[in-house]
Amino acid sequence: MAFRSDTLVEESRAAALPRKGAMRRIFDRNIHAYVFLLPWLIGFFGLTLGPALASLYLSFTNYDLLQSPDWVGAANYVRIATADPKFAASMKVTFLYVLLSVPLKLAFALLIAMAFNRGIKGLTLYRAIFYLPSLLGSSVAIAVLWRQLFASDGLVNMALWQLFGYEGPSWISNPNYSLYTLVILSIWQFGSPMIIFLAGLRQIPADMYEAAEIDGASKQRQFFRITLPLLTPVIFFNAVIQTIEAFKAFTPAFIISEGTGGPINSTLFYTLYLYQEAFGFFRMGYASALAWVLVVIISLFTAFSFLSARYWVHYDD
Structure with missing residues (x-):
């Protein structure tokens, strides 16, 4: 029996040698790819996955940066669900912001993209100019400028007084209007979805519109019967991306409210x-x-979006 067990050990070692040699050859063959991937791997594990797992652990603790984390189990989550009125208030504001800003931004971006798709001189220049707000919109400087525009003595109220004789309120400090100034700022950053919409419109065959015109279809009917159905993959992509970005919006609210989230x-x-x-x-x-x-909220929204896409997103197949 001892002789047989020794034989089995030797056979397993002999079988493992080719496998080790094959793995070694694969590693040697791909060593250059691993070297080029090393900066990304360091960033992913050190700056993304590592902090994410650390925050998951800290979410079950009581931690104040000064003392060691104290394990409290699900107490933080129970407090969120049952004893935190600010959580409900922030969720209400955030969902209202998402429901208002995302559809309006996408509608405005599609409108501008359709205007550009008709063919105008200097399209490249106009496209760059209209895309610029998407690059600058999340910056601190733009948020400060927006706060000045909508202040009680800002440019918006000055224009309203000069044009219509209407003395506007202090849009920023009035709780009835403050959120809508941020919605307008979000709509102003329509450049990114506009570029994607324009690319999608360029992919729609022109002969489909020509055939529709021959059949007597109006421009409105062409839009709802041709443009929108063929553009649904692009609409779906833009809707998911812009909704996620809206949920993560921070800088404009922080600067305009000076970090308080006010008024009220x-x-x-x-x-x-x-x-x-x-x-x-x-x-x-x-x-x-x-x-x-x-x-979890963003993941649920994304999952719901992909599940519902089969009922309204139309691909070539």
């Missing part, structure tokens, strides 16, 4: 509330739980 929590975005908990009150464990709740 009217601009208390979810990300701003998360920031207050983490860096205002140093409740890092609770802030980590809030962050993972946001991850």
Whole structure:
């Protein structure tokens, strides 16, 4: 029996040698690819996956940056669900912002893209100019400028007084209007979805419109029967991307409300509330739980979007 067991060990070692040699050859053959991937791998594990797993652990603890994390189990999540009125207020503001800004931005971007698709001189220049707000819109400087525009003595109220004799309110400090100034800022950043819409419109065959005109279809009917159905993959992509970005919006609300989310929590975005908990009150464990709740919300929305896409998104096949 001992002789047989020794034989089996030797056979397993002999069988493992070719496998090790094959793995070694594969590694040697791809060593250059691994070297080029090394910066991305370091960034992914060190700056993305590692911090994400650390925040997941911290979401089950009581942590204030000064003392060691104290394990509290699901207490943070229970508090979010049952004993945090600010969580409900921030979710209400965030969902209202998403429901208003995303459809309006996409509609405006599609309108501009259709105007460009008709063919105008200097299209490249206009496209670059209209795309510029998407590059600058999330910056601190633009948020400061937006706050000045909608202040009680800002340019908007000056224009309203000069043109219509109407003395506008202080849009920023009035809770009835403050959120809508941020919605307008989001719509102003329509450049990115506009470029994608324009690319999608260029892919629609022109002979389909020619055939529709011969059959007597109006421009409105062509839009709803040809343009929209063939553009649904692009609409779906833009809707998912812009909704995720809207859920993560932070800088405009932080700058315009000066980090308070006011007046009366009217601009208390979810990300701003998360920031207050983490860096205002140093409740890092609770802030980590809030962050993972946001991850779940965005994941559920994305999953629902892909599940519902089969009923309204039309691909070539």
